[in-house]
Amino acid sequence: MTEPLTVAGPRALLEALETVRDPELDEPITSLGFVASCTVSADGDAQVSLRLPTYFCAPNFAYLMVADAYDAVSALPGVRSTSVILADHFASDAINGGVAAQAGFVRSFDGEAVAELDQLRADFLRKAVMAGTDQVSRPLLAAGADLLAMTLGQVPPSRALARLRERRAELGLPAGDDAPLLIDPVTGVPVGAEDLPLHLRRARVTRVSIEANSGICRGMLRHRYSTPGQGETDQ
């Protein structure tokens, strides 16, 4: 019988980082190319180096990614210390120091922030729900489905559907099989017939916005750093 592994390997480290998303782009930081390097020593000391498309990327999103990466990696069995460093950013020191000290956002940016980032995270999860709604609804519409009557359980399984359900669940919105496909992402109230066209239009423009942002961010990152990140994939 072999000893159970208590050392976190590089594979586990990368998988942990794959669970960390850019809240604005709703994509894993690995796929986006934001992970410059990630290593874990035999003793379980993990070191992650992150990079972003520009020197001036919004510090609140940057903070969330560094903090989430810290949480994901430090939770791995076999990791005894975690260091996550964001390089080449105007607020690197505040973010890196704040996350390392587990100080929270407000204390990391003393005087410039009045609240932690839960509201920001929720706002962008709602955008992800709208974008995901467009992704799921589009093929259904093309097939002539009656979207207003559909529940999540009636939608053919897909990665897009799974993601939509996950985002809704994170927000505490109905995400079970009986939940209506189309709901208001703020109130959870099912979308009615008179609101349907506008809801779908908003879902689509939200998706276009997030995808265009992702395209620009990827282009800027490539200009800044010529080597791919760990786990980077094409859009």
Add this chain to the structure above:
Amino acid sequence: MYESNGEKYFVVDGHMHYWNAAPDNWVPGAENYAEGWIKCFHAYQGLGPPETHWSLEHFEKYSEDDLMKDVFEDGYVDVAIFQPTYLKEWYKEGFNTTERNALMGEKHPGRFVYNTRWDPRDGDAGIEQLKRNVDRFGSRGAKLYTAEWNAGSRGYKLTDPASYRFLEAAQNLGIKNVHVHKGPTIWPLDKDAFDVADVDHVATDFPELNFIVEHVGLPRIEDFCFMATQEPNVYAGLAVVIGGLMHARPKFFAKVMGELLFWVGEDKMLFGSDYAIWEPKWQVEGFVAWEMPDDSELSDYPRLGVAGKKKIMGLNAAKLYDIKVPDEFQLPAGSGTPGAQEVLGQEQPVAGS
């Protein structure tokens, strides 16, 4: 002017700059920010066609002759609107100020429109400066950079009481057009820095002013579109949309154009090159030649025809700034129709042009 397929386009570059971002202009102690800023801009240039890329050195500081050639000789532009960006916390003489722009522009009468600017945090001194600027430069428009740093403050909102004071003063001084740029690091940092909701409020409270949201509110075009469709005095400044997406991400460019045409319409969209981030030449040529692709994904977006392109390339801006447009560039009465604008909850048929 630009001519293609027998059609003549009057070109107003609604958003361009004459900046000095060379190290000799960096504020000691703020070099990281000054350098980071211009390198960020330079990276954006990387999204344009490779043959249009400049060296960082040239990009940091280009000459008046460069500008005249790139914009007016090669760039087809008839009239260019200088949009100032001060950033005096990082650049000793400012990044590109109205004063610098005007010094250059005075040598070329009729070519430039000088927009001024203000910062509500400057208080009484700011109001006095605004009066002097309007007197001196005849500004009918202003550029507001709500993310600008000022004496420890990393930004403000248009809805701040001080901002209202300046909007009222500006209106009384004859300012008609307010160009708003949304950017990173707006205080408080726990909020979304790019939120365009404050534009919504001021557009409602100042119906006599026109608010041009530069870069169509990128990266929040969804919020911008939903707001602009409901406010008759909110316009979309296209600088960065064409430069940043048309070459690098043509599929997303088509979708973004489709959304803008649907929500905002061709009457309220304005061309801007954002020179010197990107040269106008390839943008003008590319935009006039552009057609919405035939993909099924794009099939229910409005189309953009010659009339719409003429409006966006120059006629819309000419109207906002009372720029005289020769008859040969005007549209015959009743040409083209605005893209469908959604009345809340009711789909309008796509009018097309």
